[in-house]
Amino acid sequence: MADTAKTTRVDNAYERLKAEILMNRMPPGFQAPEPEIAVRLGMSRTPVREALIRLEADGLVELIPRRGARVLPVYADDMRDIYEILTALEPEAAAQLAQRNLDRDAIGELEAATADMEHALAHNDLDAWAEADDRFHRKLLRLHGNRRMTGFAETLFGQVHRARMITLRLRQPPVRSTQEHREILENILAGDSEQARATYRRHRQRANRELMAILEDYRLPQL
Template sequence: MQARGMEQGASRVGDAYTRLKAEILSNRLLPGFQATEPEIAERLGMSRTPVREALIRLQAEGLVELVPRRGARILPVSAADMNDIYEILTALEPHAAAELALRRPDAQVLAPLEEATSDMEAALEKPDLDAWAAADDRFHRTLLELHGNDRLTAIASTLFDQAHRARMVTLRMRDMPHRSTAEHREILGALRRGDAEGVRRLFRDHRERAARELLHILERMGLPQF
């Protein structure tokens, strides 16, 4: 009975965490939003205990700040934050991609990346930018999973989450992402060839260009935080 109760408690915490994170990443809970634990629990229709545990997890991921006696505040992402995040990703992801290329992965291993790239191309045909962004995110997360370093994946995934809100706000302020999609196709081709240095260069150039484009939009908007 005790084990069953622990499992149910963990499930409730997981549910609260998943729902709150989705609210934050979708900007339904906007940066700067602040509420007490009882207010958040009421919003979710849950008890306070799993909500508190979920908020602690989200604080560790840099998405919320727990304020004594005031509950939780959704943290903003500034242009400076985005610059730092992209600098780190530009160091981590090309390395992971090059390491994966050295293993000369076959078509079966690369199938999830092929699917994500094809989904990006299909989304542009519609066009459906939300579907494109989901496929783009899936490509990057899957590549790190294929690399197989769990700590690197955890670090990069946290950065992806922190950057997601700003990326979604600016998604429709950019040109249609044909170039970005083509770059993913080129990266996939280099992985197939086992071209470690080629994929490292392509991935670095991809991240650097994306960072310049995003930061330019943030500066043009004149809104320092999201």
């Protein structure tokens, strides 16, 4: 029972700290000693310490002896590598889903995420849009069902979401991205695996180009 309680506390600390980082409330370069982070969460140091170790493995923080933890910058080279991996994995997952002849009820979570993106865009709520976008990508891989691929991609999605939150207001409104999610969804429903693959690949490649233009050309000081 004690081990279960400890695991729950560590998981809680991990999820809360990860959310702070991904939503840019602990931005790149943020640094604090472990006791200060524990106070921020209203928790004891032990679960916070273990949560930070997990976040270091995710590539989100760096643990510095006697100085606590530092939130890592978003590096252009890292994001380029991550997008290359996702561009290889996700279009194939979408194509395989299209081959299953799924109906709209079976992909209801993808439909909901797409509708939420459209609603958020119409109301200029970029934070809500980013949450729905992240949800779409995660749900698609979970629906595909390859647990190893999903587990591997989860850490990459976290870093992509963080980069998106940092750069989202430096881009044009995500009109094309929202349209592409709708197209991918309709391709899957139509059972058109080739078009689902091609649309998803174009989506990731375009997003990568936009992100690299900001990270490399503008050279944001907080990155």
